[in-house]
Amino acid sequence: MRFGMGQQRITRAECAHVAALARLELTDEELDRFTGQLDELLDHVAEVEALDLEALPPTMHALPIANLLRPDTPGEVLDRDEVLAQAPFAEDGQFRVPPVLGEAP
Template sequence: MSTRITSDDVAHVAQLARLELDPAQVELFTGQLAAILEHAEDVEALDLADVAPTSHPYPLVNVLRPDEVGATLPNAEALAAAPQAEGGRFRVPTILGEAP
C-alpha cells in the first residue's frame, strides 16, 4: 500500500463524489488522507496470525433485567401531571394533517 496519495488523486475523488473543492481544501485533504493511509499501513503490518477473529473486543452479555409485572401508576395520577387529558387518556396535538 506504500503508494503516496497525491493532490490529483484527491481532486479526482472529489470530482467523482461531485464535491467542489478549492486548491487549499485539496491540499488540506491530501495531507489528512495521507495520514489515514499511513495509519492503515501500520495496522496492515501487524502480525495478527494468532489473534482470533471477533465481532467485539469484550464479551458482551445482556445487561437488561427480565420483565416483571409490578404495580402500576393509577390512571388518574398519571394524567394529573399531563398538560391535557381527555377521556382517561393523554391529549396530544394532531399530526399528519388529521382534523381536530
C-alpha cells in the same frame, strides 16, 4: 502496491479525482491539505494491515459484552383513575387522542 514510511501513498491528482467523484469543489489550498491528511490516514491503514492477527479470533466488540437488557418483571404501577384525571381527554377508562388527521377530539 506497498509503500515505505515517508513515501506518498496518494497524489494530489488522485485526491482531486476522489473529490470530483464526491462532487466536492476544493480550492488549491484545501486540495493540498486534504491530500496530506488522506496520505496520513492511508499510512495508519497500512500500519493496521501490517499487524499479525492470525492468532486472534474474530470479534464484534473489543470488550466482552453481557446481555444489556434488564429483566422484564412487573413493577409498581400508577393508579389508572389518578393518571386519567390528569389527561387532557379521557373516555371509557382510556386516553382519548385526536384522530390521525389532526382534527380536534
